[in-house]
Amino acid sequence: MKQPALKVTTPSERELVMTREFAAPRGMVFDALTKPELVRRWLLGPPGWTMPVCDIDLRVGGKYRYVWRNADGREMGMGGTFKEMVRASRLVATESYDDHWTGGETLVTTELVETRGTTTVSTTVRYATREARDAALKMGATKGLEASYVRLDELLTA
Amino acid sequence: MKPTSYALDATFAALADPTRRAILARLATGEASVAELAEPFDMSQPAISKHLKVLERAGLISRGREAQRRPRRLEPRPLADATDWIERYRRIWEGNYKRLDAVLQELKDKQRRTVDALVDEGKPRPKQKRRTK
Numbered sequence: 062m063k064q065p066a067l068k069v070t071t072p073s074e075r076e077l078v079m080t081r082e083f084a085a086p087r088g089m090v091f092d093a094l095t096k097p098e099l100v101r102r103w104l105l106g107p108p109g110w111t112m113p114v115c116d117i118d119l120r121v122g123g124k125y126r127y128v129w130r131n132a133d134g135r136e137m138g139m140g141g142t143f144k145e146m147v148r149a150s151r152l153v154a155t156e157s158y159d160d161h162w163t164g165g166e167t168l169v170t171t172e173l174v175e176t177r178g179t180t181t182v183s184t185t186v187r188y189a190t191r192e193a194r195d196a197a198l199k200m201g202a203t204k205g206l207e208a209s210y211v212r213l214d215e216l217l218t219a
Numbered sequence: 220m221k222p223t224s225y226a227l228d229a230t231f232a233a234l235a236d237p238t239r240r241a242i243l244a245r246l247a248t249g250e251a252s253v254a255e256l257a258e259p260f261d262m263s264q265p266a267i268s269k270h271l272k273v274l275e276r277a278g279l280i281s282r283g284r285e286a287q288r289r290p291r292r293l294e295p296r297p298l299a300d301a302t303d304w305i306e307r308y309r310r311i312w313e314g315n316y317k318r319l320d321a322v323l324q325e326l327k328d329k330q331r332r333t334v335d336a337l338v339d340e341g342k343p344r345p346k347q348k349r350r351t352k
Contacts, residue, residue: 064320067313067316069305069308069312071231072235074231074232077305079308079312083316083320083323084320084323084324085326085327089323089327089330090323092326093319093322093323093326102318103315103318103321103322104315105315106311106314107311
């Protein structure tokens with residue numbers, strides 16, 4: 062089966078929105094997004110990383126803590142606090158990396174909408190400041206000019 | 220060249236408008252004069268010129284030297300800075316979500332097995348099944 066398309070857009074200067082469909086009811090998707098034993102199986106980022114720490118206290122005011130480790134033993138940690146929580150439908154949480162490469166705290170809003178057994182998950186990442194967004198940008202600003210050109214049409218028709 | 224905050228703001232502001240994105244898409248296929256750009260949009264040349272000024276200030280387009288036409292052309296670098304950032308996210312999250320698909324499939328299979336097990340324990344089952352043999 063072909064993978065559903067991941068849509069990434071930048072609706073404003075400080076926001077990034079990702080949208081993706083999943084072939085499962087929203088309650089199930091919500092579990093996979095919030096239960097540690099499920100989260101640590103998929104939220105791994107680039108190849109070669111594992112997630113030795115995944116603590117989630119799922120309630121408004123509750124905290125979560127993630128730590129990833131790669132084969133060389135390098136670790137990257139982040140965490141935050143849940144600000145809003147409507148089971149199977151909406152989650153708002155702060156997000157802050159230990160080494161502050163995003164330049165401070167970001168606010169992440171996750172929304173789940175189900176249509177006939179398919180759940181659309183949209184994630185809005187809002188950076189605190191322009192500097193924060195730029196720090197995130199510099200992390201990704203590598204060569205890749207060719208690849209960007211390939212993506213040009215996609216961005217322009219977004 | 221390192222992108223500055225100011226330059227990136229200008230890039231994102233310029234990209235926020237659908238007409239300007241359409242102009243860039245057109246210029247991605249080759250340079251064009253103001254008149255040529257105005258044609259498909261059903262807009263006056265001054266209106267198009269305004270959009271072109273925004274794009275020019277953001278460094279997304281430049282003007283050719285040809286005296287009469289002054290054709291506009293796409294400048295790929297600022298756009299590349301913006302898309303590199305998006306590209307990084309996309310790659311990481313495509314990987315994450317592919318694994319999430321697999322987790323969800325497993326949960327669905329497990330749920331189905333649980334339902335089947337209940338049916339086997341003698342809970343009400345669909346009539347059609349009961350009739351077989």
